Amino acid sequence: MKALVYEGPRKVVVKEMPDARIERPTDVLVKITTTNICGSDLHMYEGRTNMETGRILGHENLGVVTEVGNGVERIKVGDRVCLPFNIGCGFCKNCERGLTGFCLTANPGMAGAAYGFAGMGPYSGGQAEYLRVPFADFNCLVLPPDAEEKENDYVMLSDIFPTGYHATVLAGVEPGDSVVIYGAGPVGLMAALSASIKGASKVMVVDSHPDRLKLAEKMGAIPVDDSDGSSADQILEMTGGEGADRGCECVGYQCSCKGHEVPNLTMNNLIKAVRPTGGIGVVGVFVAEDPKAEDKLAKKGQLALDFGQLWMKGQHIATGQANVKAYNRKLRDLIAAGKASPSQIISHELPLDKAPEGYQHFDERDEGWTKVVLKPAA
Ligand code: NAD
Numbered sequence: 136m137k138a139l140v141y142e143g144p145r146k147v148v149v150k151e152m153p154d155a156r157i158e159r160p161t162d163v164l165v166k167i168t169t170t171n172i173c174g175s176d177l178h179m180y181e182g183r184t185n186m187e188t189g190r191i192l193g194h195e196n197l198g199v200v201t202e203v204g205n206g207v208e209r210i211k212v213g214d215r216v217c218l219p220f221n222i223g224c225g226f227c228k229n230c231e232r233g234l235t236g237f238c239l240t241a242n243p244g245m246a247g248a249a250y251g252f253a254g255m256g257p258y259s260g261g262q263a264e265y266l267r268v269p270f271a272d273f274n275c276l277v278l279p280p281d282a283e284e285k286e287n288d289y290v291m292l293s294d295i296f297p298t299g300y301h302a303t304v305l306a307g308v309e310p311g312d313s314v315v316i317y318g319a320g321p322v323g324l325m326a327a328l329s330a331s332i333k334g335a336s337k338v339m340v341v342d343s344h345p346d347r348l349k350l351a352e353k354m355g356a357i358p359v360d361d362s363d364g365s366s367a368d369q370i371l372e373m374t375g376g377e378g379a380d381r382g383c384e385c386v387g388y389q390c391s392c393k394g395h396e397v398p399n400l401t402m403n404n405l406i407k408a409v410r411p412t413g414g415i416g417v418v419g420v421f422v423a424e425d426p427k428a429e430d431k432l433a434k435k436g437q438l439a440l441d442f443g444q445l446w447m448k449g450q451h452i453a454t455g456q457a458n459v460k461a462y463n464r465k466l467r468d469l470i471a472a473g474k475a476s477p478s479q480i481i482s483h484e485l486p487l488d489k490a491p492e493g494y495q496h497f498d499e500r501d502e503g504w505t506k507v508v509l510k511p512a513a
């Protein structure tokens with residue numbers, strides 16, 4: 136089958152790879168019809184993780200089931216399914232509690248497994264013609280009859296829509312809250328959509344890319360341009376000096392200012408911009424070590440946090456990979472009911488062969504390249 140393979144920093148190629156196949160009775164095989172490039176792929180693409188070369192990337196996957204293992208009960212050949220990026224077993228202590236981002240079975244010795252992801256197990260990604268799906272009865276989200284028509288909406292259930300929603304849950308967003316979101320990438324925009332769904336009274340989105348800020352505004356948020364580094368002051372001004380009720384970090388460890396990475400920037404801005412006793416939800420990825428960081432602390436996965444401020448303000452911080460399965464069913468139903476259309480952030484739809492081009496433009500945050508979806512079956 137054809138697949139997109141990581142061959143080293145900023146080098147991905149589409150080539151023939153061994154076919155994905157059923158390996159265990161509980162697996163299914165999915166013919167991928169849509170698979171997205173994610174901001175998380177970019178950390179790997181840039182060589183800023185310990186991703187092994189020769190592996191297939193892609194963790195935002197949707198497709199049609201073509202084969203089922205003989206231990207699969209629920210999923211049938213022909214089902215159109217969206218796969219959560221995290222692979223859960225369904226029966227460990229964490230999966231039982233809905234914390235499928237921290238499955239204790241699928242990636243032994245670690246908490247959490249995913250397709251085509253550094254440090255999250257041996258599973259191949261779905262930027263390919265076919266994908267093996269483990270623990271399939273548990274992991275597959277079966278899509279409703281309008282699945283084909285709304286495929287570009289439903290594929291966002293694999294990661295960024297639930298992840299944006301998770302940011303608002305971690306931050307504790309409730310109806311009427313004012314919310315500040317750092318990052319107007321796909322995840323930040325989905326956090327903005329989720330905050331609106333949860334009834335936020337005011338959603339403010341911070342970034343420095345005009346095209347992304349414009350999109351945030353189109354989605355009903357207040358755009359906040361951080362080009363001059365004044366975002367936290369702007370948020371304070373917009374909230375009567377008090378700060379936003381809730382804050383979401385949707386950027387991660389490669390957050391930057393004027394082209395230079397400043398790893399503690401978004402976290403310290405959030406501590407400043409969120410009100411005393413407010414909540415901060417961090418879904419942007421931070422890593423345990425980052426040898427290629429310029430910052431000495433960041434090399435060891437450490438941050439110089441304004442902890443005294445945080446403590447004085449009595450704020451809480453919650454973090455981590457999104458437990459996609461905890462939300463994807465209800466978010467699917469919002470899409471089906473016409474009450475959410477996450478596909479509005481898609482800027483480019485490309486065949487798999489053009490994926491390397493998509494990576495390059497998305498990685499450079501080129502104007503207008505907000506979210507790339509790939510169509511391997513096209
Ligand atoms: P992205 O890289 O396209 O978006 C990040 C945005 O942040 C960019 O628009 C960039 O301009 C902006 N930014 C950079 N520095 C900033 C700063 N100092 N202040 C404000 N904005 C700043 O990626 P994305 O797909 O939106 O993903 C965002 C993060 O979320 C990544 O770290 C990704 O790995 C992570 N992620 C986490 C999960 C999870 O489960 N927790 C899931 C998906 C993605």
Ligand code: ZN
Nearest residue numbers: 173175195294
């Ligand atoms: Zn993703």
